[in-house]
Amino acid sequence: MTRITTFAVAGLLALTGAASAAPQLERVRGTIDSADANSVTITTNEGKSETVQIGGAKFVWVQKSSLDNIKDGVFIGTATKGENPMTALEVVIFPDSMRGTGEGHYAWDAITDHTAAGGAKVKSAMTNGTVKSEPSAGPKVKSAMTNGTVARSSGASGEKMLTVTYDKEGSKQIAVPPQAPIVAFEPADKAILKPGSKIFAVVAKDGDKLDGKMLAVGKDGLTPPM
Template identity: 50%
Template sequence: MNRILGLTLAATTALSVSAFAAPARERVRGTVSEIGGDSLTVHTAAGTDVAMTLGSSTKYVQVVKSSLNNIEKDSYIGTATKSVGSMLVALEVVVFPPAMRGTGDGHYAWDELPDTTVAGGAKTASAMTNGNVAAVTKSSATPEVNSTMTNGNVAAEASKNGAKQLTVTYKGGEKTILVPPTAPIVTFKPGTMSDVTKGSTVFVIATKDGDKTMANSVAVGVDGVKPPM
């Protein structure tokens, strides 16, 4: 009898924990394969389709091209970086508009992102090969690297050789970040659901609760810009 009661309590506890588990935050990147009504389906680089619900609380922003020149002292930015020794090197930078200052403040783990630094201007030794092409294979995709995200205020900046070194401060700390000329620089503009069309490239922050995934915000690239974050 005690064993049955114990099993019942354990099962009830497990169900309760499952029922009240916090929804999981997800970041979805890819191309819109379907959109209509209150639903959005994104085809990811991994080849999977992620279906999400759109609601009245879903926010939309346009991702548009910016430049290193727009990263100034007192700018509020978000940048995904990779570690090169003791240095943080930017893979991308978002220059937030004033209305979004304070978004995501801090320094924290992020996702694997394309290594935009591999196309940098560094020179290396080379060799020349002239000959007949015997076979052709597709090259692999741009390699991806683990990254961290730093959102904060630019306390200082200095330019040299087409790059910028930034001191970024946030609540509880600061980081020194090198932004190479190869890093995509973008900013946000107000958007609407009508900006999201089939074939658009998007970055979606969503919440997964059981079998339901709700899109909290949708950042859509416009004018050929691909959301790099």
């Protein structure tokens, strides 16, 4: 009986160890150094060299977009700072073929804050979900009326308020300031892996091996902001 129990415990520990060693998803940001049929080598923003296997990866261009393209029913991902409401640090518009990718609200990396002077890195959270636009609303104040001839100018804030829904029940209110980079994913293939291009890679890390899950390359010199 003792021998059977010992073997059973040993087997359980082995399974537990295998489970704990499951690959972890990480993000790699940097510049493409080289690429071949099986892998891409990236010089990271921290100056390290990382080689990512690309056999099972999805590839997307990251191209400039605008607030005007964030409409009801569009699926987006947005890294945010703060609370009540959260403020978008960037917004990615997904094509319909990628709807549902990473859906939910969860912790994210420290990324560059393009909405504030200095561009320091800040702690962020990620929300991926479907957009419902909300009109910007401010407090009611005492007012006066002036009738006259108009000279057009931009608004003082220009931010857009969004409700992003996810996982059927969850939702977040997010303010998108005009300084926040707005980009869109465009499905592509591994031909986009050109040396010198900026890249954002989602990888599964298993020991020293990095398996690419999604490789997003900036189009026309763009640096992926996420």
